[in-house]
Amino acid sequence: MPFFPQNEYHAAPAALATVLASFGVKVTPEDLVPEVYLPERKGSLQIEMMAAARRHGMVSYQLRAALRRRAARAPAGNPVIVRRTWDSGAAGTTRVAVGYDYRTAT
Numbered sequence: 001m002p003f004f005p006q007n008e009y010h011a012a013p014a015a016l017a018t019v020l021a022s023f024g025v026k027v028t029p030e031d032l033v034p035e036v037y038l039p040e041r042k043g044s045l046q047i048e049m050m051a052a053a054r055r056h057g058m059v060s061y062q063l064r065a066a067l068r069r070r071a072a073r074a075p076a077g078n079p080v081i082v083r084r085t086w087d088s089g090a091a092g093t094t095r096v097a098v099g100y101d102y103r104t105a106t
Helices: 011-022 029-036 046-055 067-071
Strands: 080-084 093-097
Touching (some): 011 080, 029 046
């Protein structure tokens, strides 16, 4: 799995670059910042992330299932972008799941 460290507020471009690169797309987080990052929100919207993936030749879709079911795709070789929005309404965080430990999950 490729790894791209993130710059401040660029978790989404780094996560998307990680997933796209894992499928052979030649892209960096810096390439994706203008496509997905919204400076006024200091973050990215899901719709922008999905559109960027499609612009780079990938099919992306939203899973509205519980984290356990989303992360279950990771062992099958499918990295999953997991987005978390904080209850306070503040910007959340974006991560890539590449595995899931059912023994410690709640």
